[in-house]
Each structure stands twice: as structure tokens, then as C-alpha cells.
Amino acid sequence: MKSSNLIITMGDPAGIGPEILLKALKDPIITQTCHLTVIGTRSLFEQTYQHLRHTGEVADPDRFEMIDIPLDRITQGQIITGRGNAASGAASFAYLEEAINRTLRGAFQGIVTAPIAKSCWKAAGYNYPGQTEVLGQIAGIDKFGMLFVGRSPYTGWTLRTLLATTHIPLNEVSAALNPQLMSLKLDLLINCLQQYFNIKNPQIVIAGLNPHSGEQGQLGREEKDWLNDWLETEQKQRYDVKLVGLIPPDTMWIKPAQSWYGNLNNSSNKVDNSADAYLALYHDQGLIPVKLMAFDQAINTTIGLPFIRTSPDHGTAFDIAGKGIARATSMKAAIELASELIYHKLK
Numbered sequence: 001m002k003s004s005n006l007i008i009t010m011g012d013p014a015g016i017g018p019e020i021l022l023k024a025l026k027d028p029i030i031t032q033t034c035h036l037t038v039i040g041t042r043s044l045f046e047q048t049y050q051h052l053r054h055t056g057e058v059a060d061p062d063r064f065e066m067i068d069i070p071l072d073r074i075t076q077g078q079i080i081t082g083r084g085n086a087a088s089g090a091a092s093f094a095y096l097e098e099a100i101n102r103t104l105r106g107a108f109q110g111i112v113t114a115p116i117a118k119s120c121w122k123a124a125g126y127n128y129p130g131q132t133e134v135l136g137q138i139a140g141i142d143k144f145g146m147l148f149v150g151r152s153p154y155t156g157w158t159l160r161t162l163l164a165t166t167h168i169p170l171n172e173v174s175a176a177l178n179p180q181l182m183s184l185k186l187d188l189l190i191n192c193l194q195q196y197f198n199i200k201n202p203q204i205v206i207a208g209l210n211p212h213s214g215e216q217g218q219l220g221r222e223e224k225d226w227l228n229d230w231l232e233t234e235q236k237q238r239y240d241v242k243l244v245g246l247i248p249p250d251t252m253w254i255k256p257a258q259s260w261y262g263n264l265n266n267s268s269n270k271v272d273n274s275a276d277a278y279l280a281l282y283h284d285q286g287l288i289p290v291k292l293m294a295f296d297q298a299i300n301t302t303i304g305l306p307f308i309r310t311s312p313d314h315g316t317a318f319d320i321a322g323k324g325i326a327r328a329t330s331m332k333a334a335i336e337l338a339s340e341l342i343y344h345k346l347k
């Protein structure tokens with residue numbers, strides 16, 4: 001039985017979005033388990049299909065349901081595989097906007113987004129740091145979070161990393177962090193773990209900001225000035241959750257890496273010492289380890305929205321677009337996770 005009803009956006013048509021989507025839709029495991037509708041420009045999907053059909057790895061666009069967003073002749077002529085620009089940015093924005101509006105009207109339970117390029121959106125006049133913020137804005141939600149989820153192919157362990165701040169310059173991170181923001185992100189994470197992952201008493205590890213978590217203020221003051229107090233207060237108030245931290249950011253990822261790869265010295269290959277989730281304070285603190293361990297397998301999911309949203313963890317990969325070598329693993333995982341989260345939401 002098809003348990004979930006999802007809409008999938010094409011992403012930036014100059015990137016690998018069309019290719020990974022056609023590859024995912026070729027996989028019967030994906031198409032048999034959920035009801036999928038694609039939103040994008042049919043003629044561009046057909047171009048990708050004709051270009052790659054000899055590989056036998058892509059689905060025929062005539063075989064799946066599609067909401068066609070046609071482009072005028074001039075715009076379509078400006079879309080060049082491998083070169084994102086204002087035209088491809090405008091197209092990818094239109095697909096996302098329409099997908100969100102239809103989902104809010106109740107036509108779908110969740111959205112899976114193929115990658116877009118923020119710079120192409122900007123060139124097209126849409127100045128957003130990412131799809132996450134557009135989803136939040138159109139849905140009318142200001143409390144949302146960017147969570148990355150990856151299941152280890154070696155041990156089956158699941159890595160979950162929430163970012164406290166997302167797409168902001170590094171030199172704005174310290175000013176953006178404060179106790180209110182940290183509590184908001186922690187709330188979102190705990191609710192998500194309890195409601196969607198069925199983890200009633202989660203253990204969550206929280207990173208420090210500075211080298212060695214500030215080394216008593218010698219290498220940075222945020223921990224000493226307020227982060228340690230914030231954590232202590234949170235732990236006192238939350239009886240059902242175990243908070244661990246502030247862990248120095250460089251050592252925080254040792255245990256998750258062991259759980260991801262397995263303990264090479266242990267014949268059972270199983271390591272049980274890792275937490276249910278990790279709260280990283282800024283984009284690269286969380287995503288360098290996620291991508292080192294789980295690149296093009298992990299999933300980016302927006303938590304706090306009134307519907308489910310997932311996306312691959314990678315970007316538009318303009319450098320390989322059109323070459324037929326893009327892997328659809330993260331796109332498939334994004335579709336599977338969206339279905340799982342919908343199942344848990346309905347329970």
C-alpha cells in the first residue's frame with residue numbers, strides 16, 4: 001500500500017536535480033512505497049531523459065505524475081546544464097513556491113526538494129539564504145530548524161545533527177547565538193525526536209563554540225559568559241532528556257564517527273556510546289562531520305513546519321550536471337525519510 005503522498009521539486013534545472021529525480025523514480029522500492037508527484041518543467045525533464053536514457057538508469061517522465069510549470073521560450077533557452085543563472089534560479093523558485101502552496105492547501109503530506117543554488121535565486125531577485133527560510137515564510141512559521149539525518153550503511157546507527165544557526169557568515173555566529181535561540185532549537189529537536197523518531201528520553205550532545213569550549217574563557221568567552229549557565233538551567237528543567245555538553249567541537253565527533261563506522265577493534269562492529277542527536281552551533285561545525293561521514297546519503301529535513309520537508313544533503317553539483325554520474329542515494333533517502341516521518345506524524 002502507498003502510505004504517503006509527496007510532491008518532489010525539480011530543483012535548479014541546470015544542476016543535477018532532474019537527473020537524480022529521474023534516477024530515484026526508476027527505483028521500484030521508491031515508487032511502490034509512496035505516491036509521488038513531481039513538480040518542474042516537463043520539457044526539461046524530457047531533455048534529461050533523452051540525454052541519459054541509454055544508461056538505463058533514468059525513469060521516463062511520461063510514466064509518472066507531474067505538475068508541469070512551463071517556461072517561456074526565452075527563459076528555457078537560457079537554461080544551460082551545468083551553469084546556474086537567473087533563469088534557472090527563477091525556475092527553481094517557482095517550483096518550490098507552487099509545491100509549498102499546494103501542500104498547504106492539503107494536496108500533499110510532504111515536500112521533497114531537489115537542490116537549488118542560492119546564488120541563482122539571488123540573481124533572479126529572490127534574496128533568501130535557502131529553501132528552509134522560504135518554506136518557513138510561506139507556511140507562516142518562524143520557529144523551524146535544519147536537521148540532518150543519516151543512517152550508517154556500516155552499523156545501522158543513525159546520526160542526527162541540528163544546526164543552531166544556519167546560513168549566516170561566520171563572523172555573525174556569536175552575535176546570533178543567545179539563550180532564547182538555543183532553547184528554541186532544543187525544543188524543536190526534542191519534539192522531533194519524541195514525535196517522529198519515537199525516542200521518549202533522548203540524549204542530546206551540545207557543542208561548545210570556541211576551541212576547547214573556550215578553555216575557561218582563555219580561548220573565547222561565550223561558554224563562560226552564558227552557554228554553560230544556559231545548559232545547566234535547561235538540564236534542571238528537562239527531566240525526560242539528558243543533555244551532555246558543552247563538548248569541545250573538535251572532540252565532539254569522535255563517538256559519532258565510531259558509531260558510524262563501527263569499532264574496528266570489536267568484532268561485533270557495534271558501538272553503543274553515541275547520543276540520539278547532536279546540536280551544533282553553526283553550519284560548518286555540524287556539516288563538515290555530517291558530510292565526511294554521510295555525504296550524499298544523509299538527508300536535510302526542516303523541522304517545525306506544518307508538513308514534512310526533506311531534501312538531499314548535497315547541492316546542485318553544477319560541475320557534474322549532465323554527465324550522468326550523479327548518485328541518487330541521498331534523494332532516495334530523502335523520499336524514504338519523508339514517508340517515515342509522515343507515518344510517525346499520523347500515529
Ligand SMILES: NC(=O)C1=CN([C@@H]2O[C@H](COP(=O)(O)OP(=O)(O)OC[C@H]3O[C@@H](n4cnc5c(N)ncnc54)[C@H](O)[C@@H]3O)[C@@H](O)[C@H]2O)C=CC1
Pocket residue numbers: 016020114115116117118119131296300311312313314315316317318319320325326327328329
Ligand atoms: N538542499 C540544497 O538545495 C542545497 C543546495 N546547495 C547549493 O548547491 C550549490 C553548489 O554547492 P557545493 O558547495 O558545490 O556543493 P555540492 O554538494 O553541489 O557539490 C560538492 C561536490 O560533491 C559532488 N556531488 C554533489 N552531489 C553529488 C551526487 N549526488 N553524486 C555525485 N557527486 C555529487 C559535486 O560534484 C561536487 O564535487 C550552491 O549554490 C549551494 O547553495 C548546497 C547544499 C544543499
Ligand SMILES: NCC(=O)COP(=O)(O)O
Pocket residue numbers: 116129130131132133287300311
Ligand atoms: N547546507 C545546507 C543547505 O544548503 C540546505 O539549504 P536549504 O536550501 O535546504 O535551506
